[in-house]
Amino acid sequence: MNILLLGSGGREHAFAWKIANSPKCTQLFVAPGNAGTLQIATNVEDLAVTDFEGIKRFVLDHSIDMLVVGPEEPLVKGIVDFFEKFPETRNLPIIGPSQTGATLEGSKDFSKRFMKRHGIPTAASETFTAQSINEGLVFIKSQPTPIVLKADGLAAGKGVLICETHAEAEKNFKAMLLDEKFGEASKKVVVEAFLDGIELSVFVATDGESYKILPEAKDYKRIGEKDQGLNTGGMGAVSPVPFATTSFMKKVEEKVVKPTVKGLKEEKIKYTGFLFIGLMNVDGDPFVIEYNVRMGDPETQAVLPRIKSDFVDLLYAMGTGRLSNYQIELESFSTSTVVMVAGGYPDVYEKGNPIEGLNTAQKDKVLTFHAGTKMEKNGQVTTQGGRVLGITGMGNNLEEALDKTYARTREICWKDVYFRKDIGQDLLNFGK
Numbered sequence: 001m002n003i004l005l006l007g008s009g010g011r012e013h014a015f016a017w018k019i020a021n022s023p024k025c026t027q028l029f030v031a032p033g034n035a036g037t038l039q040i041a042t043n044v045e046d047l048a049v050t051d052f053e054g055i056k057r058f059v060l061d062h063s064i065d066m067l068v069v070g071p072e073e074p075l076v077k078g079i080v081d082f083f084e085k086f087p088e089t090r091n092l093p094i095i096g097p098s099q100t101g102a103t104l105e106g107s108k109d110f111s112k113r114f115m116k117r118h119g120i121p122t123a124a125s126e127t128f129t130a131q132s133i134n135e136g137l138v139f140i141k142s143q144p145t146p147i148v149l150k151a152d153g154l155a156a157g158k159g160v161l162i163c164e165t166h167a168e169a170e171k172n173f174k175a176m177l178l179d180e181k182f183g184e185a186s187k188k189v190v191v192e193a194f195l196d197g198i199e200l201s202v203f204v205a206t207d208g209e210s211y212k213i214l215p216e217a218k219d220y221k222r223i224g225e226k227d228q229g230l231n232t233g234g235m236g237a238v239s240p241v242p243f244a245t246t247s248f249m250k251k252v253e254e255k256v257v258k259p260t261v262k263g264l265k266e267e268k269i270k271y272t273g274f275l276f277i278g279l280m281n282v283d284g285d286p287f288v289i290e291y292n293v294r295m296g297d298p299e300t301q302a303v304l305p306r307i308k309s310d311f312v313d314l315l316y317a318m319g320t321g322r323l324s325n326y327q328i329e330l331e332s333f334s335t336s337t338v339v340m341v342a343g344g345y346p347d348v349y350e351k352g353n354p355i356e357g358l359n360t361a362q363k364d365k366v367l368t369f370h371a372g373t374k375m376e377k378n379g380q381v382t383t384q385g386g387r388v389l390g391i392t393g394m395g396n397n398l399e400e401a402l403d404k405t406y407a408r409t410r411e412i413c414w415k416d417v418y419f420r421k422d423i424g425q426d427l428l429n430f431g432k
């Protein structure tokens with residue numbers, strides 16, 4: 001099977017690694033890819049993930065049998081609907097939801113309404129615009145603190161503010177609606193009750209009819225240790241998550257996964273692909289914080305190594321509506337992923353620094369996933385983004401996985417490299 005994968009992050013290197021390892025894959029192309037995908041696939045560097053015409057031409061020219069979409073942007077912009085318009089691409093299996101399906105991530109207001117319609121547990125909320133700002137301010141005053149404000153649209157992970165006081169909430173609420181604090185994204189603002197609990201990420205593969213729950217993960221979003229400082233795309237992840245017990249996951253399946261898949265079907269929203277559910281565990285009960293319509297990054301780097309059954313078979317079963325026949329087999333080991341970033345990230349950081357130590361003999365039970373990397377003409381790999389590498393270690397338990405991960409981080413270096421040293425530490429003694 002010839003497969004085209006869209007994206008260039010660590011998530012996509014993990015996808016590429018899993019796909020390339022399958023005997024079902026003949027040729028794998030990654031557009032645009034990174035220095036890691038280059039080693040296991042053919043990069044199509046000049047093909048942007050939102051160049052739908054270009055992607056269609058590439059699919060037809062290279063007899064692509066399946067298109068796998070990594071990031072949300074092409075989905076929110078309607079790549080699936082675009083391919084459906086043309087008879088020559090209509091039947092191509094695509095891993096990713098329709099544009100309406102992608103609105104579950106593209107609009108917080110849409111996703112909150114969806115959850116309310118289908119009785120899916122989530123924090124109470126109301127949505128306001130510049131026209132209803134006065135009602136919004138009255139509503140904020142009536143709510144207990146902390147108060148959560150969310151820009152409706154995509155805001156590169158920065159559109160959520162947790163306000164400790166009413167004054168702070170009112171100031172930010174006005175800035176979002178009147179001064180477009182988050183640009184277009186904050187033309188609508190969701191005002192939400194604060195949920196006090198522990199977060200985890202649950203991943204679901206679906207063909208629109210049936211679903212498979214993939215291994216769950218916990219990610220670490222803040223730049224600093226002990227979850228301090230600015231939010232990032234994600235600094236690390238672990239899987240499995242000790243507090244995701246069998247009974248908790250059963251509740252997630254019954255109260256969240258089933259009604260979500262059923263709700264999409266009832267509303268005739270075409271959804272083939274991954275659904276990433278950000279959940280808060282509040283005293284043993286799951287509440288949805290957000291939906292994403294793709295896999296997480298860096299959670300994918302921790303989750304995919306734990307899938308034992310053939311990954312291309314899984315993707316193809318999703319893409320062709322035959323997921324109910326697919327038997328998913330999981331590995332029992334633990335994984336931990338640590339993201340190595342360029343110093344200064346998530347603010348300003350340098351690019352183009354040579355990465356040393358990538359070619360030291362990789363030890364057993366550790367994977368080095370590239371994210372923001374580039375292969376220079378002289379063969380040197382350099383830094384090209386904020387999040388540069390994701391190191392995934394595997395072990396019989398979290399402690400062993402972390403040992404493998406951190407041993408590998410010590411072999412790799414570049415100017416101003418930074419990574420958190422405390423990934424997974426909060427979970428090591430869980431339940432002991």
Ligand code: AMP
Pocket residue numbers: 123148157159160162192193194195196199221278289290
């Ligand atoms: P989101 O962009 O929706 O993932 O939100 C970013 C982060 O804000 C989440 O990962 C949570 O840590 C936090 N958050 C979002 N909504 C709530 C809420 N209702 N209560 C508590 N924390 C929240």
Ligand code: GLY
Pocket residue numbers: 219233234292295296297298299
């Ligand atoms: N790690 C969070 C995300 O991918 O959105």
